[in-house]
Amino acid sequence: MITMSNFLWALTAIILAPAMGALISGIDRKLTAWFQGRVGPPVYQPFLDTIKLLSKEKNIVNSRQMICVLVYLLSSMAAVFLFFLGSDLLLIFFVLTIGAVSFIAGAMSVPSPYSQVGAQRELMQVLTYEPLLLLTFVGFFLITGSFNISYILTWEEPLLFSMPLIYIALGFALTIKLRKSPFDISASHHGHQEIVKGSLTEYSGPQLAMVEIAHWYEIILILGVFALFWSTSVTAMLIFLSITYLAEILIDNLVARSTWRWMIAHVWPVGLGLIIINYILILGM
Amino acid sequence: MSLLSDCFKNIIAKSRAGSPWMVHLDCGSCNGCDIETWACLTPVYDLERFGIINAGNPKHADILLVTGTVNHRNRYVLENIYDQMSSPKVVVSIGSCANSGGIFKDCYNVLGGADKVIPVDIYVPGCPPKPESIIDGALEAVQKFKLNQEEK
Amino acid sequence: MNIESLSALLIFLPIFMAIAGFAPNLTFLRSVVAGMTAVLALGSIILFIKGPFAFEPVSDMVSWHSIFSFADFILLGIMFIIGIRYRHKLISILVLAQILPLILIKFSTQKPHFFEASIAADHLSLMMVMIVCIVGSFIVLYATEYMQKHALKMGTSPLRTGMFLFFLILFLGAMNGLLLSNNLLWMFFFWELTTLCSFFLIAHDRTDLATTNALRALWMNLTGGVLFIWAIYLLHISGLPLEIHQLTKLGPLPVLLLPAALLCLAAFTKSAQLPFQSWLTGAMVAPAPVSALLHSSTMVNAGVFLILKLSPIYQGTPLASYLAILGALTFIYTSAIALTQNNAKKILAYSTIGSLGLVIACAGIGTPQAYSAAMLLILFHAVAKALLFMGVGHIEQLIKSKNIEDMWGLMERFPKASLLLVFGMISMFLPPFGALISKWMVVHAAAQLPVVVIMLALGSALTVVYWTRWAGMLVNSFNPLTGEQRFKSPLFIDIPLTVMAVLSLALSLLIIPVYWCLSVPMLNIVFPEFADASKSGALMENIGAFMVYPAFLAIGFTLLIMKKRRAEKSMPPVSTPYYSGLNRKDHSSPGFTDPLGNFIPFCSENYYLKKYLPQERVNAGINAVAIGFIILLTVASL
């Protein structure tokens, strides 16, 4: 049910989410540097980057890019908003799809080979993570009988115990969604530019900053989805989330980039297999 | 009001100086300078602690690092890359070749220095310059963002 | 106007107007068609407002039943002649297999059936009638323009073009008849009539390919006809009523299951579900109006219409679960194959089959939510697909290619047509448009059935990929022909396209009222126990459409900002794409200069994953699976 307090909560979330997301990615960079034996940038570096990008001159190839990137940002904002409103998980899923699609359309709208390659790979990434994400949400439904977040949050025991395998599958999906190694296929991460910047190649200045901000919203959303696995107490949830994200960073640093063929050929069978086994466990219980 | 806008300007200037992303263009270098430039990115020198990222894409970059003599074939590329960077942007020329043409100055195909084609802000001397001085040059260039801001 | 004459008007007006197709004068033809469009649209809306009805047409002079019997035999005779003419034995045999039970029924010694109401309609039928009348008429309007160009290209005589329009208009009447008849025997007549129209329309180009595909469509649909008539025969010999309303009132009786299964299979052929999908993809050789009218928005809906109508009969039986699985299987298969296609019409065809599969899956799931999802899906799909097929047909005439790879940067050359096309695609798979809202309801409803939901999840990811890819290449700003004048579409192509887009947008905006007017009354009838729930408004939570409005606002807001900014700046964007600094000097067209100084223009292609999804093998496998399920389904209903 939507109440005033819920609404305010969601509004707060939408304002604070980018800051949180930026902080998290700052910590991420610091940790990565630490893993590599470097000092690394300050934790507030992402803020500097984004403010700088926002203040730069606008430089686009065509106006469709701007529309696409704006829709991408709006849709991830909407997804975060709906999430903290305690709305329907499927709805959030579909709103996220808008963002993904418009991001790809933006990359495809430019006659640039790098951006095209990036867009095609991004498509494959969407193809890989979408079913896993959707089926995870169905997993929540199978246990709690509802897609409604506020209802799922009231569940008595941590859901992780009943859907551990789905948790792993979701981990795959979200690594792909966050474009972290080994699935940083579509927009090469810092340092290695085999396709320059993939789908991000043709964005610059404010547009790039918007992509970045949208990305922060996504980080928050994803952590939110993970939080559903352990929502019984706030401390436990925070610990659980930190462990999850640390694991994510660790994997990001440990493994090399894969190809999209490898990704589809391995993530689909493994992810779907895990989910199906978990479904059987749930239904059998 | 002016206080607010000053504050605003200040933040922007700080972030510009704190997050310069670079793109590196080899205009016919002997690779000596290139290797030293890349050395800056290694954990030993760790450019990223200054917020510098090798963006590898002019559209994302704020600093253009040029190495090599610049010749007739690649002057157009240099111009083009420079044009594709969105302002504010600075150019750092690395090594004697990029500064003036160096030992190749009198070759028939050589233009002799990046500043013949695009405006260069900082010259880093050496053949090749040490990574320390390259970093120093990049950071010196970054100060220009602050200066620009104050002038305005 | 009373209901009797109104429904007669909707059925017979197109049938008699069909002759106008031969009119040599284009202006005359168009005014007739436009007039008909207005009358039909108005008539169907009035009929809808008046609500459900049922009556038995009576007339002093003739008995309608004997007229239909005659007509049945004439129709089958024509098809028999076609079979002979093309030396297609299977067709002749199938026709004979229909004549036999028909004779048995007509001349049986059993006491004659008493028909309470041969013509009847509920909200489902009325909705479909509206689709046929409004969407269909606009497609006919489009056809008047399209066929002029087509005739020029193919060098067909005006007479044959006239024939084409004749069958196209005739079809509208046949379809209305099918939707409004409650008497299965009458429905059978119209069912076969649409098959026949479809055959002539597919064969219109008279190329070898067209003929082969038309014959394939004919025999597959005739198979459906055979199943249909035998189902009627079975009902007849067990002394059951032959009216759908009566049958559904009986509920899930064991004796009804076999006829219901046969009717569902007949519906499978009509809706080109697995394993009968090949006729629909073959039918894509037909001119665009045919694909738009028959093979996406109306005729193929006849199958799912029948399945939805029969849903009270098989609810809760194994038949329902098999339907759900087969529907979902069709959805995932077509989505995967559509990914490997680069032929625009084939992609649309597969997507059509997939959407119909989704509707059938809904019918199988059989909860109130699934049922309303099915209805909404039919509606939104019809409008969006009409738009897409007409748009693709138009583009095909302009660029003389169906290959989507030739459509890179179409937005630069034909801004409006491509914008409408992109809109059509988006409305197929993205929120906040209706088709997605209904898909969302499907997933909600299917969540209890993990098998189905897994297939849906995979399938829907695949659909996202092929639509995004296509839309993305249309919005690309690459224009191979610089200096070309911006193109303006002819009026009679522009109007139907725009109307469809507006209709789709308006319906999506009004999803809540649409839901209340269309689905809720229907749900109250099909699921009586649900009637109370709907009144309490508990449903609003489920449909969740309250979220649709903010999404729309956000999009509208974005567009407005863009527009304002564009107006403020009103200068073209200056930057060029990144080509490692090797762009052409004058920036006239994207591409780079190679070391020899040659200009290499931009070009890009999509992944089609053909290697991973070899069509023949996938087809063979999936057909085997589907046939297996159909055997199971039949066995289960024995």
Ligand code: SF4
């Ligand atoms: S300055 Fe020296 S090291 Fe650098 S490119 Fe020129 S010759 Fe090579």
